[in-house]
Amino acid sequence: MYSDNSASMAPNSSQSEEPAPSEGEAVLEPCEGMEFDSEDAAKIFYDEYARRVGFVMRVMSCRRSERDGKIIARRLGCNKEGYRVNKRDQEGALRKPKPITREGCKAMIYLKYNKSGKWVVAKFEKEHNHPLVVSPREVRHTTDEKDRKIQELTLELRNKRRICAAYKEQLTAFLKIIEEHSEQITMKVQNVMNNLKEYEHVQQEHQRAGNLRIQG
Template sequence: VTVFTPIDNLATASADRRPWLGGLPDAAQPQTSLDAAAASVNSSAERQPGASEEISVQEPYVGMEFDSEDAAKEFYDDYARHLGFVMRIDQCRRSEVDKRILSRRLSCNKQGYYVKMKDQYGPVRKPRSSTREGCKAMMLVKVNKSGKWVVTRFVKDHTHPLVASSRTCRTAMDHKDRKIQELTLELERQDKLCNLYHEQIITFLQSVEEETGLLSTKIEAAVKNVMEMEAEAKQQSNLQQAHLQ
């Protein structure tokens, strides 16, 4: 029986390259834990240049390619920071076979509308202000047969004013949406890890099933041989008794 050792870390540390930005230093190595991700977000916000500095950023377009889903997210996040809005990691479509992500929609944090839920139980809660204004701005990326992530749809216009791209405004980014983004990334990492464990368990069970089938075949052959030997011995005993008579 084959013993499989689970892989605890799926993320491979690599240098953060941002070819679509000009004049920005390379970021630090990516972190997998939620606390490290929050620290990375805060430190990156502090490193953002002021409004007086010019930053060139490429606008998304249909047909634009990325090496991975994370690269597409990083690009759109930088694009959002430059224009003055917050990226929301939106819906995705998964494969029905292996549950891997096939497409991902990245939108503005003001996408959609806030739906008020009626509280039937508990104390009356003070209604909170909603940041959603039905904005349609988004970028949709899909993975192709070669493994590249391609932009298949891009909506540029926003239905709300954009915040000036300054250091003060960037650091005042909506805390709730930033936390949602961090939790979503961590959830996806855990989901990949669960899928890996699932594959290892399936492979292990298949190996056990094969070993069980082989053992059953050997047992059946042994039982058959014993029965044949008993039948032959009984036949010889009958012949000896017939000769004695």
């Protein structure tokens, strides 16, 4: 399982360049069933995997809940996914083609949000249809801005969780106080009821004694 602490894996332009993995060095890759604590944690992991393997991650389609609109599934893939569409200018002529950057690559991971609150890898396509180039400097340059945004969102999420935890602790303490007061009130009510019963019993005894005196 991978928690939000994986944000430390995200590249940072202020740090020195990490060496590319050597020929014998294993690269941890995604697999079906792998879990993450958040969508951002999954993005950071896959982005680091992409950098080490030699491609650039692209955040692609998502699926939202029909009930509340929240994202419940996300597809992450290679920046060479799909094909470029040639555009025409205002006069209808084809524009000068740009260098080919998309090659219909199908490499990707498909993540789903489950009931336990985790993001799970439901599908993993490993193979690329183009050469992979491990160039930390180039890949890092293209992902710096996105990584900074992910790190900011991850930090904000952590802060929100800390605030929620503090509120939960305060609420728990408040409920405990209410519970203690409720127990005290229950005991007082019970004492009052016992006193009333005792008073009624004494009254009945006095009435019984008075009836006996009258009959005598």
